Amino acid sequence: MTSPLHAGLDAHFAALERFLREQVDAFEPEVRPMVTEVLAHPGKRLRPLLAFSAGAGGEPTLSLVRGAAIVELVHLATLVHDDVLDGADTRHGADTPNRTHGAHAAVLFGDALFAHALMLAAEHTTPELCRIVARASREVCSGEVCQTFSRGNDRLSLDDYYRHIRLKTAELFEGACRVGALLAGRPPEHITACATFGRHLGIAYQIYDDLVDLLQDDAKAGKTLGTDAASGKLTLPMLLERERSGPAVLAALRRGEDPRTCVSAETWRESFRLLDAEIAAAEAALTPIAGSPSPFFLLRLTAFLREAAARLAPRA
Amino acid sequence: MTSPLHAGLDAHFAALERFLREQVDAFEPEVRPMVTEVLAHPGKRLRPLLAFSAGAGGEPTLSLVRGAAIVELVHLATLVHDDVLDGADTRHGADTPNRTHGAHAAVLFGDALFAHALMLAAEHTTPELCRIVARASREVCSGEVCQTFSRGNDRLSLDDYYRHIRLKTAELFEGACRVGALLAGRPPEHITACATFGRHLGIAYQIYDDLVDLLQDDAKAGKTLGTDAASGKLTLPMLLERERSGPAVLAALRRGEDPRTCVSAETWRESFRLLDAEIAAAEAALTPIAGSPSPFFLLRLTAFLREAAARLAPRA
Numbered sequence: 114m115t116s117p118l119h120a121g122l123d124a125h126f127a128a129l130e131r132f133l134r135e136q137v138d139a140f141e142p143e144v145r146p147m148v149t150e151v152l153a154h155p156g157k158r159l160r161p162l163l164a165f166s167a168g169a170g171g172e173p174t175l176s177l178v179r180g181a182a183i184v185e186l187v188h189l190a191t192l193v194h195d196d197v198l199d200g201a202d203t204r205h206g207a208d209t210p211n212r213t214h215g216a217h218a219a220v221l222f223g224d225a226l227f228a229h230a231l232m233l234a235a236e237h238t239t240p241e242l243c244r245i246v247a248r249a250s251r252e253v254c255s256g257e258v259c260q261t262f263s264r265g266n267d268r269l270s271l272d273d274y275y276r277h278i279r280l281k282t283a284e285l286f287e288g289a290c291r292v293g294a295l296l297a298g299r300p301p302e303h304i305t306a307c308a309t310f311g312r313h314l315g316i317a318y319q320i321y322d323d324l325v326d327l328l329q330d331d332a333k334a335g336k337t338l339g340t341d342a343a344s345g346k347l348t349l350p351m352l353l354e355r356e357r358s359g360p361a362v363l364a365a366l367r368r369g370e371d372p373r374t375c376v377s378a379e380t381w382r383e384s385f386r387l388l389d390a391e392i393a394a395a396e397a398a399l400t401p402i403a404g405s406p407s408p409f410f411l412l413r414l415t416a417f418l419r420e421a422a423a424r425l426a427p428r429a
Numbered sequence: 430m431t432s433p434l435h436a437g438l439d440a441h442f443a444a445l446e447r448f449l450r451e452q453v454d455a456f457e458p459e460v461r462p463m464v465t466e467v468l469a470h471p472g473k474r475l476r477p478l479l480a481f482s483a484g485a486g487g488e489p490t491l492s493l494v495r496g497a498a499i500v501e502l503v504h505l506a507t508l509v510h511d512d513v514l515d516g517a518d519t520r521h522g523a524d525t526p527n528r529t530h531g532a533h534a535a536v537l538f539g540d541a542l543f544a545h546a547l548m549l550a551a552e553h554t555t556p557e558l559c560r561i562v563a564r565a566s567r568e569v570c571s572g573e574v575c576q577t578f579s580r581g582n583d584r585l586s587l588d589d590y591y592r593h594i595r596l597k598t599a600e601l602f603e604g605a606c607r608v609g610a611l612l613a614g615r616p617p618e619h620i621t622a623c624a625t626f627g628r629h630l631g632i633a634y635q636i637y638d639d640l641v642d643l644l645q646d647d648a649k650a651g652k653t654l655g656t657d658a659a660s661g662k663l664t665l666p667m668l669l670e671r672e673r674s675g676p677a678v679l680a681a682l683r684r685g686e687d688p689r690t691c692v693s694a695e696t697w698r699e700s701f702r703l704l705d706a707e708i709a710a711a712e713a714a715l716t717p718i719a720g721s722p723s724p725f726f727l728l729r730l731t732a733f734l735r736e737a738a739a740r741l742a743p744r745a
Contacts, residue, residue: 141572141574141596143575143579144575190540194537198536214578215577217514220510220513221510221514221570221574222570222574224507224510224540224543225571225574227543227544228563228564228566228567228570229563229567231559231562232563232567234556234563235556235559235560236556236560239555240550240551240553240554240555240556240558240559241551242556243550243551243556243559243563244548246547247545247548247550247551247559251548254537254538254544255457255459255460255537258457258459258460258537261534261537262459262530262534276457
């Protein structure tokens with residue numbers, strides 16, 4: 114949260130944390146400790162960062178801060194459910210609701226958290242905010258359903274892969290940008306530019322995340338190499354390699370063979386090229402609003418992702 | 430669905446089923462079969478019935494039908510999650526999403542269904558509809574969290590019991606009435622009267638349901654006697670008997686002893702008296718709108734519940 118990506122938005126993030134803490138009392142006494150717990154160990158607050166960046170150039174108004182809180186609460190609700198479904202015991206170094214309170218309470222708590230986010234969205238003067246947030250939430254969950262059903266489907270198409278990651282990740286990135294620009298009172302072309310940026314950044318971020326799973330096995334990432342492949346999840350390099358050399362690579366990866374040896378150099382290059390294309394598309398989307406403060410903040414995110422990709426590429 | 434409670438609202442319910450079926454295509458292709466499945470085996474459509482009754486006296490406008498669909502979709506989403514958490518294989522004679530598609534997809538599908546309901550609510554011209562639906566949804570889930578945490582807590586107070594059932598059941602009943610009256614364009618006093626009716630009916634309905642669990646063991650209800658007590662859930666007669674004769678009754682019920690012998694006649698009478706008080710409060714709430722068409726429809730619901738209670742009482 115004190116990363117260079119957040120620089121210049123300190124007042125915004127201080128107001129966000131204050132606002133989030135104030136939400137605790139809106140819940141029933143029995144539910145409050147669960148809210149406090151999920152707020153106590155923040156992640157990167159990436160979606161609020163997108164909202165604040167898309168709405169940058171002014172004070173952190175209550176409306177903008179509330180919008181940033183809403184997209185974070187939706188994200189937290191999905192994490193609570195993900196942790197139940199994955200049986201995850203810890204996140205950000207703390208016990209998950211699932212671990213502390215059991216799957217039963219955790220599923221219902223995720224629901225309540227999500228509903229609370231929508232209640233906050235309904236405080237806006239028009240239904241526009243509810244529309245954006247409800248839509249993004251539906252798409253995130255639909256994307257996860259699609260991905261669940263596609264596990265082990267060796268014939269998954271590249272188009273479906275892109276559709277699934279758009280739904281699962283890019284829709285809420287886009288929604289966060291849209292919410293920030295809308296609540297900062299920016300004109301329609303600013304909202305559209307930021308929304309398009311968010312969508313491409315979300316796709317790029319998910320491709321990067323999928324590449325990390327195949328290439329980065331150090332303790333820092335807290336991941337074992339190729340867990341996606343082992344669980345039957347097909348990601349970009351696997352699909353590209355299947356197109357190139359046939360389905361044998363999928364079986365090899367599933368058996369636990371090293372991705373760096375069974376995926377060809379050409380496929381890795383193509384994967385990084387496609388990642389870069391999304392980053393470039395995100396950046397290009399900002400051209401029409403080049404004179405506003407938002408690109409300064411948003412382009413730090415693409416620069417950061419491009420550097421991370423450059424560090425990852427030599428591992429392939 | 431062809432019960433006497435629905436008489437006179439045939440056009441409304443036909444429009445509702447059409448509207449619900451039309452929602453299927455709004456979902457991703459992979460998710461559509463799940464939507465079709467949960468719609469194919471309707472329950473009592475009780476919440477739409479409340480919405481239509483509170484908004485009775487005119488045509489089933491798109492707005493009113495959409496409102497009724499929204500409260501049903503929220504209810505269906507909670508059922509999908511309940512069935513995952515209870516490991517239930519069937520509901521209304523059909524396989525649950527949990528059974529057909531696994532817990533993972535079912536939790537995420539419940540989320541998507543709920544988010545879709547909020548998207549529909551955001552189609553209303555003001556955020557009022559989102560506010561009602563999001564609030565009711567949060568309270569339903571919070572109530573279920575509270576009830577989960579209170580399992581096995583022999584010191585649960587009567588106040589907490591009432592608060593939990595208000596959250597779990599009455600908030601969505603109230604919300605459904607509010608939605609129907611609002612979308613039929615009724616004045617504030619009509620909305621308030623119907624909302625108050627819904628809240629008391631919801632509490633009454635839950636007390637009745639809790640009584641059924643302790644008194645009605647026939648195959649028709651598809652229930653074994655005293656499953657609540659066995660699972661550590663404390664309901665009204667148990668709490669009243671604990672006040673009267675001490676906590677021994679809770680242990681006895683948990684051991685599987687027959688509720689009809691270990692709960693005193695005085696306690697059963699008091700339980701039915703409290704149920705009747707809620708039914709009476711629901712009916713009294715309609716006095717200010719006695720001249721409108723809504724009481725005709727709403728009072729059928731309290732009459733139905735009162736008759737059901739009268740059939741149940743001799744079993745005590």
